[in-house]
Amino acid sequence: MKLHITYDHPIPINAFEWTPSFDRQSPHMHSSLEVGLCLSGKGRFFFGSKSYAACPGDLFIVNNEERHIAQSDPHDPSRYLFINFDPALLLAEDPGLLLPFSYRSTRFRNHIAGGSPLAQELTPWIHAIAQELRDKSPGYLAMAKSALVQLCGRLLRHYSDLLNDDERQTMVQAVRQAHSLAALVERRFREPLSLAELADELGSSVPRISRAFVETTGYRFSDYVSLLRVQAAKQELLGTDKAVADIAFECGFQSLPTFYRVFKDKVGVSPVSYRQSMGTVQQADE
Structure with a gap:
């Protein structure tokens, strides 16, 4: 099952707490990337055929291709803090930061033990992202992004040391092409x-x-093109009084039905509803 992720902020980063079910649910995947921190309790975290015990302080790295699911211990249910973000955010910042999430090997360990030097180094940045997004103090979007870059930069240094030269060269070449x-x-x-x-x-x-x-x-190529077009359309819908049809064609869509379908798929509502919900109503759209 592939989940559709929406973001609660103008920047594509979410922070949320979650308690898994006592029963093992169906695994899922999503196009976003995740770093999860076990805050309390016990359980297990499954990645394909791999399984890890989860305890407080443990971290888990989730990419966009591996099916995964967590399960709580019924006697001591686990609770997680997840940072979920769009890989395009790192792609624009520094493509190398995506390397820790580009693994395609069953030998990759998604688990970082709590109390380890790496976990102690990463945990404050996870809490910093969550706090910025929660408090929304002035400059919080830049601060959240900066903390995410710090987090992923430290992951990059750690996992890069675990690759052999051929693996590193292959992954770096793929990132450069992307x-x-x-x-x-x-x-x-x-x-x-x-x-x-x-x-x-x-x-x-x-x-x-x-x-x-x-x-x-x-992302598939076509999905990434659609994502950029929708992001541009959102800005135009909120920042101008242009008609929806004009915005659609200016942002690269070749037809209005396609624009409406793709926009609703990515945003969850129609372009008109999105504009109205944000307080900008254009009479010509109705």
Whole structure:
């Protein structure tokens, strides 16, 4: 099962607490990345065929391809603090920060033991992100993003040391290809885009660069283009009084039905409802 993640803030980061069920539920996955901190209680955390005991202070790294689920001990239920974020946030900041989440090996350990030097180093940054998003003090979006970068930078240093030279080179090459493709898309998403043309422009093949992009970001090319177009449309809906149809075409959508369908899928409501809910109503949209 693939979950659809929505974000509660203008920046694509969520922080939330969660207590797993006593019964083992069906595993799920999502395009976002996660770092989970066990705050209290006991249980187990499952990643595919891997299973880890969970105790207070333990951390868990979740990428966008591995099915996972946590389960509570019925006598001492576990409680987690999760930081959930869009990989595109790190892609724009520094593609190398995605390396800790780009694992594709059953040998990868998703678990970081509580009390270990790494857990002690990471835990304050997890709490800092959650506090910034909760308090919403002036500058909180920049502070939350900065704390996330610090968190992922420390993960990068840790996991990079565990890779052999071939693994590191392969992963770095994939991240670089993904970053090059993302940079082109970010500049030209308002235009009609063809993956074949962009791959040729970057001197790569469609299968190679498509695979690198999915493995690094969790997004298919078409989904990433749609994401950027929807983000631009949201800004236009709130910041201008343009008609919805004009916004749709200016942001790169080729038809209004496609725009409405993709927008509702990504945001959860229609463009008109989104504008109205934010206090900006355009008579021409009704």
